Amino acid sequence: MAVERMPFALPSVTSDTVSLTRFTDWFRSYARVPLRYVIGQPGAGKTTAVAIWAQQQKVDNVAWISLRAGTDDAELVALLGEVIEDPRAPRPLTIVLDDIDRASASARSLLAELYLRAPENLQFIYVARAFNAVDVIEGEQRGVVAVAGGTQMRFGAEDIALFCEVMGVPFGHRDCAQLELATDGWAFAVTGAVRVAKAFGLSASDALERWRSTQARSVERIVAEALKVAPARDAQDLLDIVEGRAEAAPATLRRLARGGLFVNTSEGAFAVNPIVAGRRTTCLDAASPGSPLVLDMFGRFRVVHDGVEVRFLRRRDAQIVQYLALQPQGRATRAELIRTFWPDADPQLGAQGLRTACSAIRRALAARVGRQNVDRYLFSAPAQIGLRFDAVVSSMHRFVVHAELAVAAEARGASSTALAHWTAALQLYTAPVLSGEPFAWWIEERAAAFEILRQRGRRFMREASGAGAVS
């Protein structure tokens, strides 16, 4: 058989891996879509990200097939047939097809139709290096395909913080933002640098230079392998750009990005992966908007930017930020906020009160981050107000991510992974959520749920230490 197949067997991931927050949100949002198409350049951590998701699912509801170079349509059908026709295969079933770039043209042509014709109780996840590995545009037009590209596959500042926590590497949020900027969130570089930080006791951002100097060969190898299977013109264009022989024209960069050749896209603009390009990114300066806004949610509420606390003039303004931070997506409708904070007021007065509070919150943030950067952290639309979790890092959110990964690891018996994540989660939980703030029913409601999670973590830790060891 020309393929390596592991039906029902997921790739193993190391105990210190973390799920990428943007990827997880995307994956959950499109849970019912017939095909989720995950694309990322080599070293982006695609397989790991999907494997982490798969491990959190019910056992046996995911079948994993890794394709090998040259897999043709007949072999693919044989493989899929084995999985689909297996009487033990549960329904619904999600089939992950990894490395689909490596399959032959006939197999990729079949993949372009397969998800459209499959029964409703079969879903697919395709994992590829290049966007153009399979033509899924028909599915996109119809809303039956969701595509995760560069943004979702990148380590953001919060993901780097999560990874540092599980690795036990001390970090500052500014370090994380710096590392994100310098690597453009490339998993291969981020995880490498944090591991170096752990080994040599360096800060995450300082460790990057050490990692670069020791791992230059690894980067060269990963690029060389990608170029080997890329169209000759694309390979030559990337080399010409990286070696300064050619200008990085937008059309060329777009083509390289679609081919998975180390070109990132951000807000519609393309740029070569800074590590591959050998580019040293300038440091964040003090007033840089690149630093995340950090919310301390356990104990006394604090909002910190670059190590300096944001001061809210009125308690009401801080409470509104707290309320938003407690919402799963960091946002709430104006009506909901008025009901919560001006329950007995005339609706018009409530609306005016909310406008005043928003304005005061913006002013407080502007004093720290600059007026022009406020919208990076907060949006205030006619219907709703919200924090932008792209640029806002919340200790509570990190606690939840660690706890979810720990619970999933417990469920599949991966004790060392569970231990790593429970340890990180419990270190964040220094006191009950917003316990340093005046009583509010909406705090109590949410705080209780976090307390239950904390108790579960403590129980696990007690049992683990009682057992004396973890597997």
Add this chain to the structure above:
Amino acid sequence: MRSRNALHVQQLFGAEAELPKIAPDAIPRPALARWLGSNGGHRVRMLSAPPGMGKTTGVVLWLRTCAEPRLCVELPPACDERTLRELCGKALAPREPTILVIDGVERATPDACAAMERLAADPPARLNLVYVGRSRTSLDVRNAALPAAGSDVLRFDADDVRRLCEVHGVSTTDVERVALVRASSGWAVVVAGAIRTAAVNGIPLPEGLARWRRDDGRIIASLIDDALETSDPDDASLFRRILGGDELPTALALARLADAGLFAQDIGGRIRLNPLVLAFPSGPRASLEPREAIPLEIEVFGTFRVRVGGQEIRFARRRDRNIVEFLALRRDGKASRTELLETFWPGGDRALARQGLRTACSMIRRAFGACVGEERVSAYFEADAAAVVLRSEASGNRYHQFVEQVERAREAERSGAPEAAERSWSAAAALYTGPLLAGEEVAMPWVAQAARAAEAMAAEARRRIGG
């Protein structure tokens, strides 16, 4: 002949599913269901609308509610008669009342088209047939007198947007919903894309639309490419010329594109090109990139209207519209900031007035952007530190055409050419279809003054031609 892939799919999954897959978040389309229901007595019906309008989704949602046996077949590219018969199978001679939907009729080869036309002319007993396609001209079924529906039963309205937003937990206001409908012409693929993007990123709906256009604009490109590939070459060429600015989107041209299902729709009795297609940014097909901006059409007599390619630009606030009107009456379309401040914010605090003008310019830009695309706004409207400019060609501005005819007529009279003068007076009188900027507050001195001057010129024209 079935393709190799079709055989593989059959091997893996057995018989084809009765209904095609649709988005899991799809919401019922009441107008389509009503139309299908009210025409249930007809044995053959036809639904045609441009790509991405949600034809397949709407029909599948309706079929799910039907009790009788049903089959929806999607024709593959270049589907011949044999494949058509294979796909439709027993549904073509049903033993009990059966609904058969044939989707994508424009993909059929001539022999398959002929077979479908024969079927429409004489459908088998107990068969209820619905043809679905991009263009109402894909099949020659004029003799079948079949009921036909178009985009009007598929277009998303503000209420549909609200329902889909609710499915995704996206909070919106009426204004945001209406703005999305207006910006997209209710195009399902865009509406759904914007809402999903807003939901997954936790951002407001207007940002969802902007981000979807930025990140997923390829979907629009592919819809255009696919449609052009299966279009009549003359229709495709007309579409390219209009998008390229080589041909004006006249009513006749737009009607032809609407018939061909090429992104033109009848909205409120006027055929318009979809604004997002019109504003299509540089994409994979260089041939689709407009080389020049399509000229503005400015109507000043009666109700003020600004259109680009048949699409009306809507200004959110009266103040924004007034500023555009003010500029439209200028020969060069230009006014200094000071002049605008004195006209629109007289006697107010200067700093507040300047802020007001900045806001107005931003709102005007947004209004143009919604119609022509943000990247092309500067071709129509620009504001720098000193002045604000509306770029319109005299040929598209009714006021300038009118003034030009009056001036020509006077010049002809002066030079002793009474016939030429009469022609120009007639043209001027015909252009004056109502009071200048009717409906605007005459309390604004510049409106009253300009309206009086125009009325005087029109009266003179009428006098000269003896009207």
